[in-house]
Amino acid sequence: MKPAKKEAPTIYQLAPEIKPGQSIELLKELHILTRDGKLNQDSRRKLKQVYHLVQFIEPLLKDVGENVTVVDHGAGKSYLGFILYDLFFKGRENAGHIYGIETREELVQKSTELAARLGFPGMSFLNLSVAESTESDKLPATIDVVTALHACNTATDDAIDFALKKHAKHIVLVPCCQAEVASVLRKNKGRDLGRSALTEIWRHPIHTREFGSQITNVLRCLQLEAHGYQVTVTELVGWEHSMKNELIVATYKNLPRRRPAERLQQVLAEVGLEELSSRFYTESTTSEPTP
Numbered sequence: 001m002k003p004a005k006k007e008a009p010t011i012y013q014l015a016p017e018i019k020p021g022q023s024i025e026l027l028k029e030l031h032i033l034t035r036d037g038k039l040n041q042d043s044r045r046k047l048k049q050v051y052h053l054v055q056f057i058e059p060l061l062k063d064v065g066e067n068v069t070v071v072d073h074g075a076g077k078s079y080l081g082f083i084l085y086d087l088f089f090k091g092r093e094n095a096g097h098i099y100g101i102e103t104r105e106e107l108v109q110k111s112t113e114l115a116a117r118l119g120f121p122g123m124s125f126l127n128l129s130v131a132e133s134t135e136s137d138k139l140p141a142t143i144d145v146v147t148a149l150h151a152c153n154t155a156t157d158d159a160i161d162f163a164l165k166k167h168a169k170h171i172v173l174v175p176c177c178q179a180e181v182a183s184v185l186r187k188n189k190g191r192d193l194g195r196s197a198l199t200e201i202w203r204h205p206i207h208t209r210e211f212g213s214q215i216t217n218v219l220r221c222l223q224l225e226a227h228g229y230q231v232t233v234t235e236l237v238g239w240e241h242s243m244k245n246e247l248i249v250a251t252y253k254n255l256p257r258r259r260p261a262e263r264l265q266q267v268l269a270e271v272g273l274e275e276l277s278s279r280f281y282t283e284s285t286t287s288e289p290t291p
């Protein structure tokens with residue numbers, strides 16, 4: 001009887017998008033690569049999107065240097081955290097730690113198991129809401145970089161609150177839809193419509209929603225500036241599948257705070273959102289310490 005033919009190992013050409021040293025196992029686990037190492041149309045787009053965001057975050061990590069602490073809020077499957085770790089933390093002593101905050105327990109468990117399997121000791125996942133994580137003793141008192149990518153509704157606002165309280169050096173936000181501001185605009189519409197012709201901007205229901213979303217991000221930017229941050233707002237290109245592609249990057253520069261704080265209060269008053277001043281608090285409306 002002829003001896004059985006030995007199975008030849010599968011050799012495949014890696015897609016050019018895969019960077020040298022990048023973990024193939026990770027990309028397969030995240031379903032970015034198929035089992036035979038191929039990138040399909042959807043995963044090619046997903047990878048392009050994550051790389052695009054990583055490109056904004058890389059200089060921020062370099063700015064901090066060693067022992068960088070990163071907290072990713074509303075981490076989901078932690079694509080961003082894992083790819084950041086794989087590209088910039090893996091195998092480097094004193095590189096730092098990435099924490100993923102996520103309310104869905106099964107995702108936290110899966111990510112924890114995956115990090116253990118890949119030998120990524122500098123990653124932790126906490127089953128907490130963003131608001132709970134601000135008070136949690138499982139996180140350090142200060143955090144260098146805070147990210148929140150499509151964290152739902154007011155979770156982005158909670159991530160800003162977290163970043164301010166943790167004295168973050170850099171904050172990277174891609175906000176999701178936020179319903180709170182629109183609901184207050186809607187509630188006060190009857191009261192406010194006669195006040196100024198500009199209330200026409202949010203009279204129709206669809207405009208209430210869209211303007212609510214737009215003004216939310218304006219208020220977030222003013223709040224960050226009112227805490228001494230330099231803020232850049234840009235579009236997260238490559239994110240064509242999502243309407244929510246506004247990228248807000250804030251870097252602490254200890255800039256003068258008075259004017260943005262005054263502007264924030266004026267905008268809240270002009271559009272009848274005074275009751276949200278504690279949501280978009282500034283140092284002049286609280287006794288928050290400066291970062």
Ligand SMILES: C[S@@+](CC[C@H](N)C(=O)[O-])C[C@H]1O[C@@H](n2cnc3c(N)ncnc32)[C@H](O)[C@@H]1O
Pocket residue numbers: 073074075076077078079101102103104128129130131148149150151152155
């Ligand atoms: C749209 S997904 C985005 C996931 C991931 N950041 C990404 O872009 O691939 C939003 C995630 O935030 C989580 N989430 C929503 N509200 C949260 C909160 N208050 N605290 C922590 N996680 C939250 C959801 O469970 C979900 O996994």
